[in-house]
Amino acid sequence: MNKPIKRLFIVSVLMFASLIAMLGYRQVIEAQDLADNPQNTRKVFAQMRIERGLILGSDKSELAKNRKEDDLYYRVYPKGDLVPHLVGYSDPTYGQVGLEHSQNSYLTGTADEVELVNLFDTLTGKQKRGADLKLTINLQVQRTAQEELQKIGKRGAVVVIDVKTGAVTAMVSNPTYDPNQLGANWQQLNSDPDSPLFNRATQGLYTPGSVFKMITASAALESGAFTPQSRFRDDRGTVDIGGFTVHNYRAEPFGEHSLAEAFSQSINTTFAQVGDQLGKDKLIEYMQKYGFYEKPPFDLPSDEIAASGRYENGELLSPGDSMDRAQVASMAFGQEQLQVTPLEMALVAESIANGGKMMKPYSVDSVSDYNGTVVKQAKPEVWKTPIRPDMANELKDMMVKVVNEGTGGKAKTGKVQIAAKTGTAEVTGRGPNAWFVGFAPAESPRYAIAVVVEDSDAGGGIAGPVMRETLLAALGL
Amino acid sequence: MQRNRELVNFLPVVILMIVGFASVYMARSSQIDASSLSYGLLFVGLFLLVHLFLRIATPDADPFLLPLAALMSAIGIMLIYRIDPDLAAAQATWLMAGLGLLIAVIAFLRNYRKLDDYIYLCGIVGVLLLVVAIVAGQEINGARLWLKIGGFSIQPGEFSKVLITIFLAGYLNSKRELLATSTWHLLGVPMPALKHLGPLVTMWGMSFALLLLMNDLGTSLLFFGIFLAMTYVATNRLAYPIIGGILFSGGALLAYHIKGTVHTRVDIWINPWPDAMDKGYQLVQSLFAIGDGGLFGTGLGKGYLLFQNGDPIIPALHTDFIFSAIAEELGLAGATALIVIFMIFCYRVFKIAAESDDGFSKLLAAGLGAGFALQTFVIIGGVMKLIPLTGITLPFVSYGGSSMVANFGGLALLLLISNRTNKARRS
Numbered sequence: 001m002n003k004p005i006k007r008l009f010i011v012s013v014l015m016f017a018s019l020i021a022m023l024g025y026r027q028v029i030e031a032q033d034l035a036d037n038p039q040n041t042r043k044v045f046a047q048m049r050i051e052r053g054l055i056l057g058s059d060k061s062e063l064a065k066n067r068k069e070d071d072l073y074y075r076v077y078p079k080g081d082l083v084p085h086l087v088g089y090s091d092p093t094y095g096q097v098g099l100e101h102s103q104n105s106y107l108t109g110t111a112d113e114v115e116l117v118n119l120f121d122t123l124t125g126k127q128k129r130g131a132d133l134k135l136t137i138n139l140q141v142q143r144t145a146q147e148e149l150q151k152i153g154k155r156g157a158v159v160v161i162d163v164k165t166g167a168v169t170a171m172v173s174n175p176t177y178d179p180n181q182l183g184a185n186w187q188q189l190n191s192d193p194d195s196p197l198f199n200r201a202t203q204g205l206y207t208p209g210s211v212f213k214m215i216t217a218s219a220a221l222e223s224g225a226f227t228p229q230s231r232f233r234d235d236r237g238t239v240d241i242g243g244f245t246v247h248n249y250r251a252e253p254f255g256e257h258s259l260a261e262a263f264s265q266s267i268n269t270t271f272a273q274v275g276d277q278l279g280k281d282k283l284i285e286y287m288q289k290y291g292f293y294e295k296p297p298f299d300l301p302s303d304e305i306a307a308s309g310r311y312e313n314g315e316l317l318s319p320g321d322s323m324d325r326a327q328v329a330s331m332a333f334g335q336e337q338l339q340v341t342p343l344e345m346a347l348v349a350e351s352i353a354n355g356g357k358m359m360k361p362y363s364v365d366s367v368s369d370y371n372g373t374v375v376k377q378a379k380p381e382v383w384k385t386p387i388r389p390d391m392a393n394e395l396k397d398m399m400v401k402v403v404n405e406g407t408g409g410k411a412k413t414g415k416v417q418i419a420a421k422t423g424t425a426e427v428t429g430r431g432p433n434a435w436f437v438g439f440a441p442a443e444s445p446r447y448a449i450a451v452v453v454e455d456s457d458a459g460g461g462i463a464g465p466v467m468r469e470t471l472l473a474a475l476g477l
Numbered sequence: 478m479q480r481n482r483e484l485v486n487f488l489p490v491v492i493l494m495i496v497g498f499a500s501v502y503m504a505r506s507s508q509i510d511a512s513s514l515s516y517g518l519l520f521v522g523l524f525l526l527v528h529l530f531l532r533i534a535t536p537d538a539d540p541f542l543l544p545l546a547a548l549m550s551a552i553g554i555m556l557i558y559r560i561d562p563d564l565a566a567a568q569a570t571w572l573m574a575g576l577g578l579l580i581a582v583i584a585f586l587r588n589y590r591k592l593d594d595y596i597y598l599c600g601i602v603g604v605l606l607l608v609v610a611i612v613a614g615q616e617i618n619g620a621r622l623w624l625k626i627g628g629f630s631i632q633p634g635e636f637s638k639v640l641i642t643i644f645l646a647g648y649l650n651s652k653r654e655l656l657a658t659s660t661w662h663l664l665g666v667p668m669p670a671l672k673h674l675g676p677l678v679t680m681w682g683m684s685f686a687l688l689l690l691m692n693d694l695g696t697s698l699l700f701f702g703i704f705l706a707m708t709y710v711a712t713n714r715l716a717y718p719i720i721g722g723i724l725f726s727g728g729a730l731l732a733y734h735i736k737g738t739v740h741t742r743v744d745i746w747i748n749p750w751p752d753a754m755d756k757g758y759q760l761v762q763s764l765f766a767i768g769d770g771g772l773f774g775t776g777l778g779k780g781y782l783l784f785q786n787g788d789p790i791i792p793a794l795h796t797d798f799i800f801s802a803i804a805e806e807l808g809l810a811g812a813t814a815l816i817v818i819f820m821i822f823c824y825r826v827f828k829i830a831a832e833s834d835d836g837f838s839k840l841l842a843a844g845l846g847a848g849f850a851l852q853t854f855v856i857i858g859g860v861m862k863l864i865p866l867t868g869i870t871l872p873f874v875s876y877g878g879s880s881m882v883a884n885f886g887g888l889a890l891l892l893l894i895s896n897r898t899n900k901a902r903r904s
Contacts, residue, residue, distance in 0.1 A: 042765055
């Protein structure tokens with residue numbers, strides 16, 4: 001009977017070995033992921049004895065402060081549901097998200113830059129306190145954008161970016177939630193089909209529809225094969241490419257027209273032909289130049305930001321994946337599995353407004369310790385250079401035409417010249433996404449904006465007033 | 478000779494105990510008072526007393542088993558002390574009860590092979606205990622493992638495990654020739670006559686009934702695993718564990734589809750994250766705790782195991798999830814050391830099985846060893862999300878009277894078996 005006993009022992013050694021292997025995996029390889037998991041409240045708990053730094057708006061009004069109970073500090077959000085998706089929350093039960101999560105080391109004073117200060121202060125007997133964050137968010141603009149979206153009563157998002165610096169001036173996701181009421185509403189917030197906790201501005205993936213034509217047009221102009229004056233003819237309102245029939249909106253024929261007119265009237269048949277002529281590689285190249293297929297470098301935790309690009313079953317496809325002619329043609333006017341975030345589209349508009357330079361977006365303007373010493377100051381940086389300045393100018397003119405003569409009339413105002421591109425992206429199963437992407441003032445742009453409204457039954461125009469009012473608020477007009 | 482070695486083996490245990498208790502005390506001196514340090518001394522005193530008893534009663538018994546059991550209990554009581562000093566007092570009582578049973582078994586069952594005559598009684602009592610747990614048991618976490626009598630909670634399964642092992646040792650020993658005879662082949666594997674597959678099917682039925690009635694995959698797996706291991710040792714026929722494994726998998730698959738609780742456990746094992754606030758809470762918190770331990774742990778008393786009010790963050794931390802606490806505070810280094818201690822203990826037990834010269838002793842030792850290894854694997858694997866989670870104690874380490882008493886009972890049998898073998902060798 002000793003042979004089976006020996007084998008039994010070998011089996012138990014294997015079992016113990018698998019335990020040790022798993023333990024090593026959990027404690028070494030996976031440890032960081034476990035620690036970073038937003039549901040992991042252990043760190044939050046441990047750090048509740050630290051007075052967290054404040055989070056302030058651009059006007060220094062408080063977005064997050066503390067309430068002391070016994071020895072512990074609890075977070076309070078004085079502005080309630082105004083900026084929850086960006087600011088996030090820090091809660092011993094529900095964990096940390098948003099800037100509260102990604103900037104935790106500053107807020108708790110445990111980041112290297114802040115630690116020294118605190119070490120010195122500990123020696124001199126001062127109490128430990130985290131560093132304050134001053135954000136780039138302008139609460140006026142934020143409130144206007146939120147109210148305009150709420151007026152429509154649909155899910156959606158708005159992102160406003162300072163053209164010259166990349167500073168995020170407003171970031172709205174609708175519906176919103178009140179981070180002070182997590183305990184009371186947790187179940188409902190998580191089961192709500194409108195998912196109010198979800199940050200649509202950076203994570204929401206939307207079919208871009210015609211706003212993608214900004215990218216197709218960039219590729220077309222820079223290829224040298226087209227100019228804004230290039231002539232096209234459309235007699236039928238449809239065109240066949242690679243065995244696939246492309247329709248204009250309501251199959252309307254536009255007759256003879258230029259590329260600029262095709263852009264301002266959003267003529268799908270023309271853009272399908274342009275895309276077909278440019279080919280897949282050219283289009284993908286420009287998508288990548290504009291930052292598609294990667295997550296924009298932004299202050300939020302990386303799992304709260306999505307990359308734009310072609311998706312299949314919720315997975316980002318590789319830029320190298322093959323496509324047939326029909327797919328390329330329909331990608332050229334923003335369909336064909338394309339999924340983009342409002343942040344990405346705001347960045348596209350921003351780079352066109354900024355002479356072809358895409359700035360790295362940021363929302364934390366400065367970090368200062370409680371003595372008021374600035375320990376970190378955001379510096380504007382160029383992230384991408386998707387197009388040449390002259391091409392950016394031609395595109396800008398085309399976008400002005402969209403507002404003045406084309407589909408973007410809903411954004412027109414006498415106070416300032418707005419440049420924009422509209423989109424009404426078809427989504428299977430529900431109403432289309434209404435897009436307005438653009439910037440103002442057209443002559444010397446200051447703010448770029450992307451607005452998306454989901455399930456729009458009133459067509460693409462519904463997003464126009466949101467853009468107009470938000471830009472006016474940003475410009476102080 | 479063997480007892481002198483045993484005494485030397487106790488040295489590291491005593492040192493570890495002193496260092497452990499001192500470091501818990503230092504880390505948490507604001508919450509606990511110095512008098513509770515006496516548990517450490519009590520612990521050392523108790524084991525030395527048992528050692529002296531063994532010098533007289535079983536001078537030739539294996540010199541590693543008791544120090545290893547002491548080491549495991551020491552780590553357990555240290556962690557329990559760290560979680561809640563009051564519980565450590567209770568655990569010290571259970572330890573005394575366990576050591577008391579160990580002394581009683583060795584004193585009154587010196588000729589343990591007499592048990593061979595009472596195996597059916599053992600078997601019936603073992604099954605009855607399980608039936609009682611199922612009928613009168615309390616449902617905790619969906620599983621019926623606990624019996625409440627007066628102020629005490631008893632886990633009948635812990636005792637049943639030892640009793641059924643004794644039964645199987647006797648039964649399989651008498652039937653092994655029959656069971657080992659193969660009359661036909663299935664896919665090249667020699668198979669015993671169909672009528673001798675009876676016990677296998679009965680045992681499988683029982684395990685399956687356990688699974689359905691107790692809602693507990695782990696207990697069911699433990700009993701059936703012990704049975705298969707012992708049948709394999711008795712017959713040296715791989716056919717048994719293979720057929721048994723297939724039968725068990727079939728049963729488990731069926732249970733997954735018809736029993737909600739089993740289904741939930743498995744789903745949580747596959748992906749606990751969507752349910753991290755509710756059904757998956759315990760497992761998710763366990764993973765966070767383990768992850769926080771890293772290579773060397775947070776240090777005894779310094780981990781983040783308790784809420785401000787002193788309640789444990791992980792429910793059942795001192796019983797089923799004690800390994801998570803160990804992994805957090807002692808890290809990969811400490812927790813691996815504990816697993817290695819379990820492995821060495823298994824090695825000693827299987828060695829005793831291999832060296833003993835009669836079938837009953839061999840099977841009994843092998844069965845106890847297999848049960849020990851399997852139980853350890855099931856609970857540690859469970860809290861690390863290697864396998865679906867099951868509420869079961871970590872032998873000698875977890876808090877709990879039933880577990881302590883039953884395991885020291887089993888240990889007494891192993892000491893007796895090794896004493897008999899070594900004595901025969903010496904003379």
